[in-house]
Amino acid sequence: MPRFKARFDRLSHLFFPLSVLVILLIINLLKGADYFKITMVNGVLYGNIPNILYGASELVILSIGMTLVTAAARGQDISIGESGAISSAIFVQYVLNAGEVTIWTILVGFLISCVAGLVIGAFNGTLVSFFNVQPMVATLILFLGGRSIAFIIDGKVSPILANPISNKIGTVIPGVPIQTPIILTAVFIALVAVVLKTTNLRLYVEAVGINPNAARLNGINPKKVIFLTFLLMGVCSAVAGFIAVNKVGRHDSVNLLKFIMMDAILAVALGGNSLSGGKFSITGSIIGAYTIEVLNRTLLRLEVNPEAIKAFKAVFIIILMIVASPVVRVYARKCLGKVKTFVAGNAIGKPGGLNQAVISSMDSSAKKEE
């Protein structure tokens, strides 16, 4: 029982993001009971759920990187869409100039674009960690100039990536019943999970995010850790750019991953993470990213007028954030505790000591949450 409770405590931070997602799914189900229906179309799974997983793939990957940056640097990287546009522009140029396109061309191009992502991450990371520039200000540089750089790499046009392999990466590989971007996202999440499991990354990032000076006194170099999170963010951007450009089949430096940093930051917040750094939950951010995708589609499903769709989205997000706010959470816990004690008291018929114990444990856990 105590082991179960410990596990529950560890997962309790997921309660909020999951509850938000569940609320949205219920709204969708009320609109039509066939929401979860999945059919086979030309040998591929098709339905609302595959569509959501497909549509959110870039956002999920970016929100992972954003979580790490937020946790360590106590600020956000707002140039992720631009750095994705630059690294994917390099990928496209490599593939177009490589002659015959084979799987190896794509792979080498992808690795080169990852290196480009690392370089961009190093640039942002240097500014933030070694020159102590605020993350948002440091990344503002690429946010403003990044698309021009991508545009110049593109040769001032939007090049076409119409080869069969790219198309398979962007849609489906024949014989595989799941769309390729969904598989790539799953592989990426698995890789991140392995890295977090086998390294001290989480400990270091959280230590730096909670108190850089304390971390430094304990032998962790905050500058290096922050720099590292920006490098990882660069890789995330490159992967997201790679998926995005293969989905579209051409490199549109103007619109590729435009304004996605807003959704990525929102995903981090919806995931129950503090935007001022410290402890983080990547699972929460991933759920947050899927929640945003579900929210976008919910508004369409409810046939909200296109003129009003943005206002509706804003209202939804405000409601969700208030539901998620610590104030409401503590209040809800208190209410829940009272109900529990009431029920327990009635059932056992032994009020007093037990009630006191339950209430005090509820209170202390509520304080911890704060």
Add this chain to the structure above:
Amino acid sequence: MKRLSLLLVVMLVLSTVCGLTLAASQKLIKVGIVNLPPEESGYRQANVEDMNQVFSRANGYDAKQTNTADVNEQMAAAMGYIRDGVDYLLISAAHASGWDDVLLAAKRAGVSVILFDRMIDTDPSNYQAALVSDMYYEGQLATDWILNNVPEPRNVILIRGQLGSAAEVGRSAPLLKAAAEGKLNVVWDGTGGDTWSLEEARRVVEAAIAAGKDFNVIYAQNDGMAQGACQALEAAGISFGKNGKVKIIGFDFNRFALRNVQAGYWNADVQCNPRMAGQIDQWIKSGNIPKGVVYQKEIILDTNTITDEHIEKYGINPDPGKGVITR
């Protein structure tokens, strides 16, 4: 003596006049161009390139160009050109209002102003001419194509661009008018948002499919959104294009879109011509600049009418090559 001096004076005046006109004919025409940055879109890139090509020294122009999306910088640049004493000022404004001071300064300095591509909210007497695309006419072309080529019932999914933009308003109006007259039904009304987003267009069509709507026309207000719509149809296993159930219409004449039309993957595409410099050059050289707003002549191409020559001449952005489909 008096007569002689008069003769001298007359000769002097005549010779200076002749000399001046001679000098003027060899002098380059000074033009100031205030435009948006080429990285704004493929359309703008083609527009800027066309301006550079036509208003060149070889073509008899001394042209200066400012490309910025900041309307204040645009106005400052325009004022600078007026002080430099240009003969013509060509403006494509980032923002339609607040230009009155600049236009009045140009008028006082005797500079003729020609607006291109984007209109300015001002009194028509403040500029000489405006050469723009008629978005309503473009929408009319597409709507007429639907009425002539799709048999009843015509059930349309409308995917708008940035709401309230001139292109969205103009391209939506004829379709909505036809719907109001009962000639077709708009079964789903969506938007690609401020970025005319392909992904958002895909979501719109996926939502329409999930809602069980029956439709046979996709009216996407740019090529990227038409592409997103096709991705959604393809994933859902719904046939489209020349021999398919759903007819696809895009706008803007991207070369990839035209190749898709040529291959029968899409059905039609409507032109939005960014190449205005030739017409303006002709006006200036002939000295016969019209007064007021002039609309460009634009066309619609479908699977039957499209040729390689069209794609070569009118398309924007790179050509994926004949027979290549961009999914």
